[in-house]
Amino acid sequence: xxxxxxxxxxxxxxxxxxxxxxxxxxxxxxxxxxxxxxxxxxxxxxxxxxxxxxxxxxxxxxxxxxxxxxxxxxxxxxxxxxxxxxxxxxxxxxxxxxxxxxxxxxxxxxxxxxxxxxxxxxxxxxxxxxxxxxxxxxxxxxxxxxxxxxxxxxxxxxxxxxxxxxxxxxxxxxxxxxxxxxxxxxxxxxxxxxxxxxxxxxxxxxxxxxxxxxxxxxxxxxxxxxxxxxxxxxxxxxxxxxxxxxxxxxxxxxxxxxxxxxxxxxxxxxxxxxxxxxxxxxxxxxxxxxxxxxxxxxxxxxxxxxxxxxxxxxxxxxxxxxxxxxxxxxxxxxx
Amino acid sequence: xxxxxxxxxxxxxxxxxxxxxxxxxxxxxxxxxxxxxxxxxxxxxxxxxxxxxxxxxxxxxxxxxxxxxxxxxxxxxxxxxxxxxxxxxxxxxxxxxxxxxxxxxxxxxxxxxxxxxxxxxxxxxxxxxxxxxxxxxxxxxxxxxxxxxxxxxxxxxxxxxxxxxxxxxxxxxxxxxxxxxxxxxxxxxxxxxxxxxxxxxxxxxxxxxxxxxxxxxxxxxxxxxxxxxxxxxxxxxxxxxxxxxxxxxxxxxxxxxxxxxxxxxxxxxxxxxxxxxxxxxxxxxxxxxxxxxxxxxxxxxxxxxxxxxxxxxxxxxxxxxxxxxxxxxxxxxxxxxxxxxxxxxxxxxxxxxxxxxxxxxxxxxxxxxxxxxxxxxxxxxxxxx
Numbered sequence: 032x033x034x035x036x037x038x039x040x041x042x043x044x045x046x047x048x049x050x051x052x053x054x055x056x057x058x059x060x061x062x063x064x065x066x067x068x069x070x071x072x073x074x075x076x077x078x079x080x081x082x083x084x085x086x087x088x089x090x091x092x093x094x095x096x097x098x099x100x101x102x103x104x105x106x107x108x109x110x111x112x113x114x115x116x117x118x119x120x121x122x123x124x125x126x127x128x129x130x131x132x133x134x135x136x137x138x139x140x141x142x143x144x145x146x147x148x149x150x151x152x153x154x155x156x157x158x159x160x161x162x163x164x165x166x167x168x169x170x171x172x173x174x175x176x177x178x179x180x181x182x183x184x185x186x187x188x189x190x191x192x193x194x195x196x197x198x199x200x201x202x203x204x205x206x207x208x209x210x211x212x213x214x215x216x217x218x219x220x221x222x223x224x225x226x227x228x229x230x231x232x233x234x235x236x237x238x239x240x241x242x243x244x245x246x247x248x249x250x251x252x253x254x255x256x257x258x259x260x261x262x263x264x265x266x267x268x269x270x271x272x273x274x275x276x277x278x279x280x281x282x283x284x285x286x287x288x289x290x291x292x293x294x295x296x297x298x299x300x301x302x303x304x305x306x307x308x309x310x311x312x313x314x315x316x317x318x319x320x321x322x323x324x325x326x327x328x329x330x331x332x333x334x335x336x337x338x339x340x341x342x343x344x345x346x347x348x349x350x351x352x353x354x355x356x357x358x359x360x361x362x363x364x365x366x
Numbered sequence: 367x368x369x370x371x372x373x374x375x376x377x378x379x380x381x382x383x384x385x386x387x388x389x390x391x392x393x394x395x396x397x398x399x400x401x402x403x404x405x406x407x408x409x410x411x412x413x414x415x416x417x418x419x420x421x422x423x424x425x426x427x428x429x430x431x432x433x434x435x436x437x438x439x440x441x442x443x444x445x446x447x448x449x450x451x452x453x454x455x456x457x458x459x460x461x462x463x464x465x466x467x468x469x470x471x472x473x474x475x476x477x478x479x480x481x482x483x484x485x486x487x488x489x490x491x492x493x494x495x496x497x498x499x500x501x502x503x504x505x506x507x508x509x510x511x512x513x514x515x516x517x518x519x520x521x522x523x524x525x526x527x528x529x530x531x532x533x534x535x536x537x538x539x540x541x542x543x544x545x546x547x548x549x550x551x552x553x554x555x556x557x558x559x560x561x562x563x564x565x566x567x568x569x570x571x572x573x574x575x576x577x578x579x580x581x582x583x584x585x586x587x588x589x590x591x592x593x594x595x596x597x598x599x600x601x602x603x604x605x606x607x608x609x610x611x612x613x614x615x616x617x618x619x620x621x622x623x624x625x626x627x628x629x630x631x632x633x634x635x636x637x638x639x640x641x642x643x644x645x646x647x648x649x650x651x652x653x654x655x656x657x658x659x660x661x662x663x664x665x666x667x668x669x670x671x672x673x674x675x676x677x678x679x680x681x682x683x684x685x686x687x688x689x690x691x692x693x694x695x696x697x698x699x700x701x702x703x704x705x706x707x708x709x710x711x712x713x714x715x716x717x718x719x720x721x722x723x724x725x726x727x728x729x730x731x732x733x734x735x736x737x738x739x740x741x742x743x744x745x746x747x748x749x750x751x
Binding site: 233244247250251262268269284285334338339340341343344345355356361362 | 370372373374375376377378449453454624627630631634635637638643645647648649650651652653655656657658659660661662663664666667681684687688738740741742744745748749750751
């Protein structure tokens with residue numbers, strides 16, 4: 032069943048979310064048509080229980096779908112939407128139309144509730160906003176926008192009254208943990224895309240009379256890219272390893288830290304192997320490497336999650352680090 | 367495009383996990399009095415009494431068939447034990463190579479006579495083996511080995527020299543890669559594996575002291591050593607294939623992740639104390655944890671593939687290369703952390719362990735294939751060569 036779902040999503044994204052579409056939406060074009068295609072497909076309800084007409088997936092199943100979203104650089108918060116809809120449906124709440132972004136760690140000041148750098152805020156209808164440990168669902172249109180560094184993002188600010196009147200999202204838990212889990216999976220997909228594109232380029236690009244992939248230095252760089260890409264894929268699985276809709280914070284710390292840490296190496300080697308062409312706007316590599324750097328720092332960079340993992344390790348009562356390592360690296364037992 | 371299969375998170379089966387508590391109770395007691403800087407040696411720590419105690423418990427040769435004195439248990443059961451041995455820093459060096467590599471090799475390629483005489487003693491922790499691969503000037507280029515075994519009327523006449531042979535001075539047998547026909551020009555053609563009883567006349571073993579003051583590497587000289595006809599392991603001329611299969615399966619185990627873990631645990635104990643705790647140390651602890659956990663998950667996923675008789679050779683190389691990088695990073699990073707403080711505040715035993723692991727860490731890259739060789743293997747798996 033899992034493969035059927037990911038094959039279908041992979042096909043949908045390959046057809047609808049082409050590099051040309053990604054560029055248009057990043058450039059400010061309306062994302063409504065792309066969202067409509069996706070909404071039509073039903074993937075936004077992958078984590079909604081079957082009893083509420085969803086696919087009844089849990090986090091563990093969603094990992095592969097989120098990786099595909101990362102692979103295709105989808106310029107919409109579909110992964111976040113899937114998760115928030117899952118939480119809402121699980122609590123029996125009504126499900127809103129449209130894409131849902133996430134804003135963990137919002138702040139309250141001067142009669143406003145605000146969040147900076149909200150990922151995909153410009154292409155979302157709703158925002159799950161966390162303030163003081165509680166998450167509520169706010170309309171994006173009710174916010175005033177401030178600029179953000181990535182074209183799809185924005186800072187958002189709502190009057191306190193909007194926050195107060197907004198419905199609570201039950202089950203969201205620590206929203207930064209949830210968002211970090213999602214981006215670990217997105218990163219793993221984008222890292223894999225960079226790896227595969229760079230491998231293909233090295234096999235095709237000829238210099239000094241042979242493909243550059245025949246040179247040992249390029250081979251060793253690609254070997255290292257593959258090491259980071261495949262470790263990141265495992266780290267993303269660790270982050271999503273839950274048979275419910277609630278992530279485990281220490282597993283997420285492992286997943287997000289490891290995938291974030293892979294970014295600089297993979298992006299650097301990918302660009303170095305591609306040479307000048309990879310640096311151009313017209314060549315697709317930049318769609319992924321710009322996201323790698325952006326997602327690396329989304330929901331906390333590797334150092335943030337190293338701190339979280341380190342605190343967990345120091346608090347662990349076992350004299351062997353092995354015991355915490357086992358707890359996070361073994362799959363969760365089936366019930 | 368790439369032949370690297372994606373590895374899926376899995377878990378050690380419950381029946382294998384069931385062994386953990388018992389072995390841990392045993393190790394807690396058995397290693398309690400060994401100082402950390404000695405425990406840090408683990409699979410270079412030579413202690414025949416300890417090996418015999420493990421043999422008596424049935425904890426060696428677990429995966430060998432019962433008819434050869436083994437336990438007939440699964441690879442995952444052995445994985446749990448080895449993981450515990452390494453994390454406790456148990457001195458497993460005496461039996462390590464025999465139990466982990468030579469035994470399985472003989473099981474796969476050996477004659478019934480070789481299996482019946484050798485395997486039960488390995489399982490009892492009483493018979494130790496070394497591996498004769500490297501030679502002077504051959505290094506990773508095993509196809510260039512010059513040591514020859516010439517067929518004669520009594521069997522094979524062995525002449526030549528091996529080097530970097532771990533623990534040869536303590537071992538009973540060597541499984542050597544030798545030339546049985548042709549010349550070094552023929553490269554991998556004409557190579558065979560032979561089982562050499564190290565007590566035979568004509569063999570000289572000379573230990574080489576390492577920079578930490580230990581002697582586990584040896585030079586081994588063969589001067590007209592007469593081997594019997596049944597010393598051949600597997601088929602004549604198939605040595606290259608046999609050796610490569612042997613190397614491929616030793617690259618993804620817990621020993622590729624946990625070589626520096628005794629130091630890591632000892633350092634963690636220090637930074638858990640009020641005197642040792644600092645934010646940058648906590649961050650470093652987290653960084654090491656978040657690199658180690660995915661590698662362990664990959665190592666277990668590879669074990670599962672091996673248990674299903676798949677050959678995840680490239681995946682194993684990928685885990686070993688990263689595992690080695692991490693194992694070498696641990697002493698370097700811990701040294702940086704500790705010596706950003708006043709050395710007078712750092713426990714002496716911790717410094718001693720750190721120094722030992724720092725000095726020995728270069729060998730992590732060498733054993734089981736150098737970094738360049740592994741990256742070359744990955745590149746081959748990616749279709750680049």
